[in-house]
Amino acid sequence: MAEIRLEQVRKVFGDLVAVGDVSLTIPDREFMVLLGPSGCGKSTLLRSIAGLEQVDGGRIFIGDRDVTNLPPRRRGISMVFQSYAVFPHMTVFDNIGFGLTMQRRPEEEIRKRVQAAAELLHIEDLLKRYPAQLSGGQRQRVAVARAIAIESQVLLMDEPLSNLDALLRLEMRAELKRLLNELNTTVIYVTHDQVEALSMGDRIAVMRHGKILQCDPPIAVYNNPAAHFIGSFIGNPPMNFLTARPAGDKAAVLVSNTAFPLDTQTAGRLQGMNGAGLWLGIRAENIEAMTGPAEGALPARVLVVEPLGSHNLLTVQVGDEQLKVNAHADTTFEAGQEIWLRLSREKIRWLDKNTGLALV
Numbered sequence: 441m442a443e444i445r446l447e448q449v450r451k452v453f454g455d456l457v458a459v460g461d462v463s464l465t466i467p468d469r470e471f472m473v474l475l476g477p478s479g480c481g482k483s484t485l486l487r488s489i490a491g492l493e494q495v496d497g498g499r500i501f502i503g504d505r506d507v508t509n510l511p512p513r514r515r516g517i518s519m520v521f522q523s524y525a526v527f528p529h530m531t532v533f534d535n536i537g538f539g540l541t542m543q544r545r546p547e548e549e550i551r552k553r554v555q556a557a558a559e560l561l562h563i564e565d566l567l568k569r570y571p572a573q574l575s576g577g578q579r580q581r582v583a584v585a586r587a588i589a590i591e592s593q594v595l596l597m598d599e600p601l602s603n604l605d606a607l608l609r610l611e612m613r614a615e616l617k618r619l620l621n622e623l624n625t626t627v628i629y630v631t632h633d634q635v636e637a638l639s640m641g642d643r644i645a646v647m648r649h650g651k652i653l654q655c656d657p658p659i660a661v662y663n664n665p666a667a668h669f670i671g672s673f674i675g676n677p678p679m680n681f682l683t684a685r686p687a688g689d690k691a692a693v694l695v696s697n698t699a700f701p702l703d704t705q706t707a708g709r710l711q712g713m714n715g716a717g718l719w720l721g722i723r724a725e726n727i728e729a730m731t732g733p734a735e736g737a738l739p740a741r742v743l744v745v746e747p748l749g750s751h752n753l754l755t756v757q758v759g760d761e762q763l764k765v766n767a768h769a770d771t772t773f774e775a776g777q778e779i780w781l782r783l784s785r786e787k788i789r790w791l792d793k794n795t796g797l798a799l800v
């Protein structure tokens with residue numbers, strides 16, 4: 441059992457609050473992704489869990505042990521660092537087997553596990569080399585292999601694929617996911633790559649300025665972002681946001697001067713919010729582009745058409761705002777064309793424009 445529990449964990453560097461009172465429970469065997477922009481505190485939080493940073497407040501539990509004041513080696517974790525530290529004076533084989541050697545495992549077992557980890561990461565031909573004779577991407581894979589070979593109950597990984605080229609990254613992403621599933625390990629995986637987060641995580645904790653803004657399964661974070669920042673950070677293209685204003689009628693809002701009718705339930709939720717300013721959030725794939733007007737559809741003008749093979753990505757102007765819209769690959773929209781947009785109502789997210797937070 442290796443549940444990880446953080447209670448009000450805090451880490452400051454001088455005036456800077458790198459991690460601000462983070463509470464989070466990661467059940468045994470969960471694959472948790474920490475996602476957020478550079479400098480938001482991901483590495484600091486991970487290093488605090490590993491014991492490489494002494495926290496300034498709060499408690500950290502691994503399994504049923506309070507490890508807050510334990511040194512790293514007594515926490516039962518293995519870690520891949522963002523800087524993928526490997527030992528320069530050891531061969532790749534010895535680097536991967538390092539943790540196992542420290543645990544005084546039998547030689548045959550070490551050989552097998554090093555071989556298996558090396559094969560997984562496609563570095564089995566490099567076992568006799570020294571790190572100086574490797575590329576950055578290969579060195580990073582050595583670090584990942586070393587962490588995996590230990591088979592500890594908790595695996596902390598800080599941007600472990602960041603130095604790989606796009607194709608290898610795609611392949612490793614799927615293989616790592618499969619492997620970590622089989623290992624029965626609790627994983628915390630740090631990335632600032634939202635595609636990696638969506639594809640790998642059981643849950644994603646989205647961080648900003650040292651805080652966790654939302655922690656949900658990938659599809660929930662994608663469909664129901666808790667804040668404007670999350671919708672515009674996750675997804676390619678990001679979620680669209682349109683300003684909605686009061687329409688003088690409780691059953692509608694004005695979106696770029698078009699009355700946008702609301703169902704009773706939504707009207708109820710938005711009541712009292714109308715004056716304060718709203719955002720209507722909607723993803724590109726939940727907008728239908730039409731060549732003629734229709735009830736409740738928003739008039740728009742096509743600015744750019746980008747054929748992407750599977751579909752066409754349209755950039756359109758709605759009032760003084762711009763949106764991204766997915767259209768079928770076989771449609772023939774042109775720049776300058778007047779079109780109408782139908783939004784999938786059940787996919788709309790309403791947010792308070794002042795706080796940036798979603799209304800629930």
Ligand SMILES: Nc1ncnc2c1ncn2[C@@H]1O[C@H](COP(=O)(O)OP(=O)(O)OP(=O)(O)O)[C@@H](O)[C@H]1O
Pocket residue numbers: 453456458476477478479480481482483484485522632
């Ligand atoms: N040892 C340190 N001393 C002072 N400030 C630090 C130290 N380590 C980190 N910081 C600061 O704490 C904040 C969080 O840093 P952290 O490394 O956790 O970010 P991150 O989310 O991992 O970013 P990245 O995606 O760039 O790796 C940053 O503003 C950083 O400059």
Ligand SMILES: [Mg+2]
Pocket residue numbers: 482483484522598
């Ligand atoms: Mg980092």
